[in-house]
Amino acid sequence: MVWYESALLMIGGLLFLMFFGMPVAIAFLAINIVGVYIFMGGMIGIDQLVANASTSVTSFALVPVPLFLIMGELLFHTGLAIRVFDALDKCFGGIKGRLSYLTVGGGTIFATLSGSSMANTAMLGTTLMPDMIKRGYKPHMIMGPILATGGLAMIIPPSSLAVLLGSLARIDVGALLIAGLVPGLLLAALFIATIRIQIALDPDAAPGYAAERASLSEIMRAVLVDVMPMGIVVFAVVGLILLGWATPTESAAFGALSVVVLAACYRTLSWQAVVRSLTGTLKVSAMMLMIIVGSTTFSQILAFSGASSGLISFATSFELNAYVVLAVMFLVLLLLGMFMDQLSIMMLTLPIFMPLVGLYGFDQIWFGVVMLLALELSLATPPFGLLLFVMVGVSPRGTTIGQVARAALPYIACTLLLVVLLALFPQLALWLPGLIRS
Numbered sequence: 475m476v477w478y479e480s481a482l483l484m485i486g487g488l489l490f491l492m493f494f495g496m497p498v499a500i501a502f503l504a505i506n507i508v509g510v511y512i513f514m515g516g517m518i519g520i521d522q523l524v525a526n527a528s529t530s531v532t533s534f535a536l537v538p539v540p541l542f543l544i545m546g547e548l549l550f551h552t553g554l555a556i557r558v559f560d561a562l563d564k565c566f567g568g569i570k571g572r573l574s575y576l577t578v579g580g581g582t583i584f585a586t587l588s589g590s591s592m593a594n595t596a597m598l599g600t601t602l603m604p605d606m607i608k609r610g611y612k613p614h615m616i617m618g619p620i621l622a623t624g625g626l627a628m629i630i631p632p633s634s635l636a637v638l639l640g641s642l643a644r645i646d647v648g649a650l651l652i653a654g655l656v657p658g659l660l661l662a663a664l665f666i667a668t669i670r671i672q673i674a675l676d677p678d679a680a681p682g683y684a685a686e687r688a689s690l691s692e693i694m695r696a697v698l699v700d701v702m703p704m705g706i707v708v709f710a711v712v713g714l715i716l717l718g719w720a721t722p723t724e725s726a727a728f729g730a731l732s733v734v735v736l737a738a739c740y741r742t743l744s745w746q747a748v749v750r751s752l753t754g755t756l757k758v759s760a761m762m763l764m765i766i767v768g769s770t771t772f773s774q775i776l777a778f779s780g781a782s783s784g785l786i787s788f789a790t791s792f793e794l795n796a797y798v799v800l801a802v803m804f805l806v807l808l809l810l811g812m813f814m815d816q817l818s819i820m821m822l823t824l825p826i827f828m829p830l831v832g833l834y835g836f837d838q839i840w841f842g843v844v845m846l847l848a849l850e851l852s853l854a855t856p857p858f859g860l861l862l863f864v865m866v867g868v869s870p871r872g873t874t875i876g877q878v879a880r881a882a883l884p885y886i887a888c889t890l891l892l893v894v895l896l897a898l899f900p901q902l903a904l905w906l907p908g909l910i911r912s
Contacts, residue, residue, distance in 0.1 A: 477784025502768025571680030581623030595624025622885030630658035811852020
């Protein structure tokens with residue numbers, strides 16, 4: 475079987491199964507059984523498939539994923555995240571569009587603590603949306619910032635997806651985590667600028683806040699009591715890696731432990747919160763590990779059948795400019811994001827993309843940040859971005875996907891602008907990892 479027939483069978487078959495609604499993990503398993511039977515010697519290949527299943531999910535590099543997930547779940551269920559938002563609310567005073575700015579500011583802080591875009595979006599929606607609707611904010615000033623800021627958790631450390639990307643693509647996980655910090659903060663600044671422009675164009679879109687402004691002492695107390703202690707969590711996750719005192723796995727453990735200690739100090743740590751956090755973490759972790767089992771074997775079959783090498787040879791035969799190839803890869807990620815989850819996209823594309831990254835001389839860490847931005851963007855890309863559905867789920871009855879998508883468009887443009895800036899100035903992503911290496 476020639477390479478393009480193998481690629482059509484494996485990739486086309488997988489997309490076909492997913493298109494008709496088969497769960498991702500089951501789709502990978504089904505197409506893998508067909509693939510190993512055809513390309514790896516029948517039942518012997520099935521035995522190899524079973525052996526690969528345990529090997530693919532017993533990697534030490536995957537340990538930070540459930541740790542980051544439980545850290546975010548604990549922050550949400552113990553109410554620590556809500557305390558941060560309440561404190562920041564006092565700091566913004568009576569400025570017009572206060573709650574939109576609070577969404578970006580508080581959401582960025584929570585993104586550095588949670589590592590989960592879904593959790594970030596759901597928490598922002600359920601916490602801030604009712605008050606914004608009550609105060610007369612227009613829908614695009616509510617849904618746009620929540621959608622945009624929710625996706626920041628994918629790039630700002632700690633990002634569970636960055637850990638998976640680094641592990642699967644054999645990129646330095648610690649360096650990749652840190653590389654997302656500056657681009658993530660820059661993206662948050664672009665979101666704030668977008669809100670300011672929208673308010674300038676339509677002053678009625680986000681009303682001012684008429685309540686009595688908090689005194690300086692109240693603001694200082696809120697910051698010192700509710701915001702500053704969260705710096706312990708940030709230091710445990712990001713600071714320990716930057717200082718070279720801990721690996722990503724160790725920093726994830728320290729981060730989860732620091733959240734438990736803080737919740738106990740605030741007397742918000744309860745068995746109910748712990749059980750809910752563990753349940754949420756178990757559900758997401760099990761889903762991720764099941765997909766990893768199927769997609770790792772999928773990558774091996776692509777290589778064994780010659781499809782990977784054939785696709786790479788085909789892609790390089792056109793002698794395209796390196797940045798044209800990068801743009802094509804970015805577009806492929808966006809298209810796949812319309813109907814696949816981010817982990818499945820990584821599993822499907824990394825066996826093809828990473829050899830091209832080496833061939834065209836792109837820095838692996840820099841490419842990892844660009845890929846995370848593409849995956850973040852695909853979450854909010856119409857018509858099937860997963861965050862769009864999360865947003866509809868927490869919005870008032872009658873909200874449509876079209877309304878949510880229109881609210882997201884200005885912020886999608888911000889992410890595209892950041893990708894262009896990264897292409898022009900790679901040091902935006904490589905400066906902090908360079909400090910670690912030196």
